[in-house]
Amino acid sequence: GNSVTQMEGPVTLSEEAFLTINCTYTATGYPSLFWYVQYPGEGLQLLLKATKADDKGSNKGFEATYRKETTSFHLEKGSVQVSDSAVYFCALRSNDYKLSFGAGTTVTVRA
């Protein structure tokens, strides 16, 4: 079956530091890959996505590249802000109408 593994948190950074959250996946076929973000007390917001190999998704300074050869979709941001403090979820969607999520990584950015 499909599965997503992302790095354990929590991750604590200083403002303007570089952020990487690792995500690897196992899937049949050719899944689409997503990063969602969840702020305290809220639902999930789509951060970025990539639908085929070598695609790069980007939004709000975050980037992730769909690497089929390493089955990875690592999230990166060059300079984080306090407002980036949230829980980040990596997810994949195959042809079974559902998203499979990683466990989530809690990121805290300190001023």
Added chain:
Amino acid sequence: KAGVTQTPRYLIKTRGQQVTLSCSPISGHRSVSWYQQTPGQGLQFLFEYFSETQRNKGNFPGRFSGRQFSNSRSEMNVSTLELGDSALYLCASSLGGLAGGNTDTQYFGPGTRLTVL
């Protein structure tokens, strides 16, 4: 365009009761999915509906059920509530159908926080 809306936002029930949660998708979206989020199990898929038909179902007991109406709005019902059903229930909508497939992007509502006492 309005986002996905869920009602109510908070619910407190006691064991043995039943509960119905409602989800209104983004206008034009015909697929609605439900997920349960708990600290221990993370995000787990409950079921997905498209054009009033359930297309996929997760590994939850039969106490969890859902339906979708002709206007794409969806409800989920949990009967005989247990303490372990306490969770954030998230609804997501997407285009679905031929416009969907594995690239279909799901957009989430704010969730309903259910507490079972």
